Amino acid sequence: MKKLLLVSVMGLSISLLAGCANKTVVSYGDANAVETTDINFGSTDLQKIANQMTESLIQSPVVGTMTANKRPIVFVDSIKNKTSEHIDTESLTDSISTQLLRSGKFRFVDMGKVSAVREQLNYQNEGDLVNPNKAVQFGKQVGAEYMLYGNLASIVKTNADKSDVYYKFTMRLMDLESGLIEWADETEIRKTSNKKLVGW
Amino acid sequence: MHLFVFTLLSPNRLLKRLILLSLILSFSACTSMGFKDLFSDYAEQLRNARNAQLKGDFKAAATMIVEPKTNQNNYTLNLLEKARLHYLANDWAQSRKDFALVSNVLDEEATKAKLRLSGGASNMAALVSSDNAIAYHVPAYEQTMLHSYQALNYLFLGQLEGALVEVRRANLVQENALKQNQQDLAKEQANFDKKSLNQAYPSMSAMIGDIKNGFQNAYTFYLSGLLYEAALQPNDAYIDYKRALEIYPNNHYLQQDVLRLATKLNMTDDLALFSAKYGAYQSNKITDAGELVILIENGAINPKQEVALNLPIFSGYNQPRLFSFALPVYQGTLTRYTPLKITVAGQTYTSEQIVRLQSLASKQLQEQMPGLVTRQALRLVAKEKLRSTMSKEGGDIGNILAVIYNAASEQADTRSWLTLPDEVQILRLSLPAGKQLIDINFGDKTELIEVDIQAKRISLLNMTTIGNFQGHKLTQL
Numbered sequence: 001m002k003k004l005l006l007v008s009v010m011g012l013s014i015s016l017l018a019g020c021a022n023k024t025v026v027s028y029g030d031a032n033a034v035e036t037t038d039i040n041f042g043s044t045d046l047q048k049i050a051n052q053m054t055e056s057l058i059q060s061p062v063v064g065t066m067t068a069n070k071r072p073i074v075f076v077d078s079i080k081n082k083t084s085e086h087i088d089t090e091s092l093t094d095s096i097s098t099q100l101l102r103s104g105k106f107r108f109v110d111m112g113k114v115s116a117v118r119e120q121l122n123y124q125n126e127g128d129l130v131n132p133n134k135a136v137q138f139g140k141q142v143g144a145e146y147m148l149y150g151n152l153a154s155i156v157k158t159n160a161d162k163s164d165v166y167y168k169f170t171m172r173l174m175d176l177e178s179g180l181i182e183w184a185d186e187t188e189i190r191k192t193s194n195k196k197l198v199g200w
Numbered sequence: 201m202h203l204f205v206f207t208l209l210s211p212n213r214l215l216k217r218l219i220l221l222s223l224i225l226s227f228s229a230c231t232s233m234g235f236k237d238l239f240s241d242y243a244e245q246l247r248n249a250r251n252a253q254l255k256g257d258f259k260a261a262a263t264m265i266v267e268p269k270t271n272q273n274n275y276t277l278n279l280l281e282k283a284r285l286h287y288l289a290n291d292w293a294q295s296r297k298d299f300a301l302v303s304n305v306l307d308e309e310a311t312k313a314k315l316r317l318s319g320g321a322s323n324m325a326a327l328v329s330s331d332n333a334i335a336y337h338v339p340a341y342e343q344t345m346l347h348s349y350q351a352l353n354y355l356f357l358g359q360l361e362g363a364l365v366e367v368r369r370a371n372l373v374q375e376n377a378l379k380q381n382q383q384d385l386a387k388e389q390a391n392f393d394k395k396s397l398n399q400a401y402p403s404m405s406a407m408i409g410d411i412k413n414g415f416q417n418a419y420t421f422y423l424s425g426l427l428y429e430a431a432l433q434p435n436d437a438y439i440d441y442k443r444a445l446e447i448y449p450n451n452h453y454l455q456q457d458v459l460r461l462a463t464k465l466n467m468t469d470d471l472a473l474f475s476a477k478y479g480a481y482q483s484n485k486i487t488d489a490g491e492l493v494i495l496i497e498n499g500a501i502n503p504k505q506e507v508a509l510n511l512p513i514f515s516g517y518n519q520p521r522l523f524s525f526a527l528p529v530y531q532g533t534l535t536r537y538t539p540l541k542i543t544v545a546g547q548t549y550t551s552e553q554i555v556r557l558q559s560l561a562s563k564q565l566q567e568q569m570p571g572l573v574t575r576q577a578l579r580l581v582a583k584e585k586l587r588s589t590m591s592k593e594g595g596d597i598g599n600i601l602a603v604i605y606n607a608a609s610e611q612a613d614t615r616s617w618l619t620l621p622d623e624v625q626i627l628r629l630s631l632p633a634g635k636q637l638i639d640i641n642f643g644d645k646t647e648l649i650e651v652d653i654q655a656k657r658i659s660l661l662n663m664t665t666i667g668n669f670q671g672h673k674l675t676q677l
Contacts, residue, residue, distance in 0.1 A: 038307075038311060039311070040307075080361070081361050081364075081365065082364075083365065083368070084365055084368035084369045084372055085365060086362060086365050156372060158310065158372075158376055159379070160383075163310070163311070193311060195311065195312070
């Protein structure tokens with residue numbers, strides 16, 4: 001009887017502690033801290049890929065000669081998501097192009113904004129509202145010389161005890177005139193999660 | 201069939217029962233179950249929504265589904281029903297959102313600890329009520345359909361890359377189910393006597409047909425192949441078409457797709473093998489042809505029904521006693537649907553089956569039956585203990601109350617995703633580029649559909665026939 005009472009008291013206190021109505025706590029953290037909430041593609045993976053790729057690109061000897069006297073113009077094609085997760089690959093290309101721009105060695109054109117630019121130029125040149133002498137002229141934009149593109153692939157394996165995911169990110173820089181690949185590199189990430197034996 | 205059950209509780213006071221009951225309630229407080237879930241059949245709860253679905257009023261049907269809440273046992277199930285109805289109502293964004301919520305739950309489940317206290321608690325609650333107290337477990341065939349519909353949602357929203365992610369996830373589900381199935385089979389043969397159960401339980405062989413397991417879904421593989429073809433990855437497409445063909449070797453469209461890609465990819469060995477089986481590949485003569493692929497969803501899957509069986513159990517006393525089991529079962533036979541016919545340039549094309557979801561569901565139920573019976577035997581003994589205690593403590597009134605509670609709460613777990621179609625058929629043909637008017641015959645009706653065919657591209661037509669409703673959605677891959 002005593003035992004049963006003890007068990008029921010314990011049960012009640014557990015359910016109170018674990019609480020069906022959790023109180024949320026908000027706090028700030030380090031944006032570069034290692035994140036291991038779950039096995040899915042996360043911020044640490046994104047940062048790791050972006051950092052390694054830009055570093056490799058900037059330090060590559062071919063790119064060194066390419067950027068010795070001028071700042072080549074690059075356009076970033078989208079990165080193809082070949083994994084089994086929905087990943088925002090645009091955010092990945094944003095990180096890479098921002099870091100490359102920061103290095104001061106490259107210049108970029110943004111293909112995602114072409115239609116917005118066209119609309120603005122149309123407004124400046126065809127409407128009567130803008131002073132024609134101060135309107136930005138058509139046909140003055142500079143074309144890209146290089147294209148940066150990539151693939152993100154993954155292999156996922158799961159069994160009763162653990163899950164394992166392997167990501168491979170490949171990136172290439174193509175000379176648009178000659179069609180030659182001037183630079184390529186890849187980053188690999190492996191993550192494993194072991195299932196706990198006992199949990200709530 | 202003989203099941204030996206040892207109960208640990210030796211009852212002597214009603215107070216103990218009450219403490220135990222409150223303990224169970226406090227444990228299971230996080231996953232709540234409505235009064236309705238405990239005492240009524242799932243198909244009964246869904247009747248109004250299903251009737252609306254049969255009439256083609258999908259928006260109204262979606263509002264009739266219980267509003268999904270995360271702490272309910274039927275959270276995933278209600279979301280699945282809602283998402284499917286939104287899909288039928290062409291509300292792809294909402295459907296995608298609901299399916300994504302189910303995906304999240306499934307992902308979370310997969311990473312949870314192997315032995316779970318909360319699982320134990322809901323099992324304890326199930327021990328004194330019924331299996332309906334356990335959170336709904338989404339079987340593999342429903343998971344593959346979830347990802348297939350999610351892929352279609354992405355397609356209709358114009359995102360091929362997202363659709364490809366979903367078909368890859370569907371393939372992962374099938375691979376894991378295959379692995380799991382092999383392990384389970386090895387385990388089961390060791391400690392369960394299947395024969396005795398099969399003698400008493402109604403045979404579902406008419407519903408199951410000749411399928412080998414309850415999770416391999418050729419439709420998902422076909423959809424995946426189709427999307428890979430659209431993404432200009434013919435090698436990946438070839439692999440998935442081949443996997444679909446393995447499941448449905450008599451489907452002519454699959455045979456042609458495999459032959460076509462084997463030729464294109466120069467798979468010499470495979471090509472020799474397949475040509476010997478299915479005849480040589482004849483390439484299409486139309487120049488600048490585009491392709492039209494039609495996915496036809498027919499009917500609605502049947503609900504599970506409850507069947508009462510009397511099986512003997514040894515409950516610690518010497519004499520076996522007959523207990524009444526309430527078990528879910530699929531009854532009846534498979535419905536035959538008239539295939540869809542298209543006549544183009546004097547040639548008639550007839551649609552062919554690629555998946556029979558009703559059979560998958562029946563097979564899946566058959567596979568989980570041993571576990572279900574074991575759980576129910578435990579429950580019946582627990583309930584019998586409850587009754588005898590209440591009879592001792594509360595006299596006749598206690599006895600009557602316990603009998604009423606036991607009878608009312610003993611419900612077979614008849615939950616399953618009910619808004620799914622019964623079967624899916626496919627039809628594929630090449631057409632010259634440009635706007636084409638196509639005469640489609642199904643049943644005794646004819647419909648004229650305008651399709652914009654683009655050279656070397658695939659147009660996807662998704663047709664649905666449920667009850668009196670017929671509808672179609674069209675997209676360009």
